[in-house]
Amino acid sequence: MSHQVPTPIMLTGDRPTGPLHLGHYIGSLKNRVAMQSLQGERYIMIADTQAFTDNMGNIDKVTQAIPELIADYIGVGIDPGKTTIFLQSAVPELVELTMLYMNVTTVSRLERNPTVRDEIKHRQFERDIPAGFLCYPVAQAADITGLKATVVPVGGDQLPMIEIAVETVRRINRLAGKDVLPEPQAMLSSVQRLAGIDGKAKASKSLNNAIFLSDDEKTVSAKVMQMFTDPNHLKVTDPGQVEGNIVFEYLDAFHTDKEEVEALKAHYRAGGLGDVKIKRLLISTLNDLIQPIKEKRDQAFASKGMLFDMLRDGSAKARAAVGQTLNEVKDGLGLFRL
Known part of the structure; x- marks a missing residue:
């Protein structure tokens, strides 16, 4: 039965x-x-x-x-x-x-x-x-x-x-x-x-260290650009540390091409990859996700x-x-x- x-x-x-x-x-x-x-x-x-x-x-x-x-x-x-x-x-x-x-x-x-x-x-x-x-x-x-x-x-x-x-x-x-x-x-x-974007605690409304689903493109860009990476990665040619690097943590979470992220990590560890480049990739990744959400939520909020x-x-x-x-x-x- x-x-x-x-x-x-x-x-x-x-x-x-x-x-x-x-x-x-x-x-x-x-x-x-x-x-x-x-x-x-x-x-x-x-x-x-x-x-x-x-x-x-x-x-x-x-x-x-x-x-x-x-x-x-x-x-x-x-x-x-x-x-x-x-x-x-x-x-x-x-x-x-x-x-x-x-x-x-x-x-x-x-x-x-x-x-x-x-x-x-x-x-x-x-x-x-x-x-x-x-x-x-x-x-x-x-x-x-x-x-x-x-x-x-x-x-x-x-x-x-x-x-x-x-x-x-x-x-x-x-x-x-x-x-x-x-x-x-x-x-x-x-x-x-x-x-959070400050790397000190989890993303939180109360700590104001988060990227919101209602943020416009400029706000997302500004928040990503202020993220800390590896403090010892002073020059593009310097080897960088991926662990504890908030930009890579966000790429791991939100970038759809996992193989590309792993390749970028290897490049960053070896040296020759600048922080601005990976931040620009994160900005485009997050805006591709957030902006359609923002458009729909703004339309809903109007009603x-x-x-x-x-x-x-x-x-x-x-x-x-x-x-x-x-x-x-x-x-x-x-x-x-x-």
Whole structure:
């Protein structure tokens, strides 16, 4: 007797705190677009509730970024006919699910989360951590499980979040005595962490060290030209180091001809290849990728009414699905329901 394989459900999302950049594209967006050709349900969540955990003093920053984010999605090729885009705050059932999950998650477990620890340090919270910020991995578990997502495209730094979601699923299923929720799996991109143009940290909106999907050709060119290469590569004839060279890291990630990149690396190591030449190649490579995206996202952004209609429809669909999951979790745990 054959068992029917369940249809995969994908969930991913972004915080609306600014425009998306190449790190988002290579880390997750590219996978999301590719998955549209496969069977299954696809959801993308605009995580405004999560963004409030460290932006309550700047609500406008979050709300104004929402249409920009949807336009970025359209620009990279997300098709709202194939992928449901929804707003986290428009699905209040997620909050109730989060509250239930908080009762099976300890504070010490949240404090051990390396991603949260790094972000607390980056934001200099020390012990003045907003409770919502500390607990946002629990909310992410609710987001993932509320839609019964089985596939979650993420960057490598988000793996600890998936671990907490899996732990939550196992605890709920154990308490219920049956499999109420499926375990999610992370889908990692080939480039899990894209360095910023300063070479000091990963590309980030907050650090302003990224090339954005909304950057025009001149901006892309200026950002590439300021990238550091090998500080000891002073003359064209000098042998250069490829490892740690941000220009080559970006060529590895975005240039389609891998053999050409390897040949350039060999030439650079031997000497005789200038930094300006490889930067010009990177500029043309990135503009070939970004400018068609920018054109589509600018067209979409000009029709904000259409974007918001799309978001309302997607949020209604997501809310219905999460509401059903919430009731199943309540029934599984034996909670009283009127």
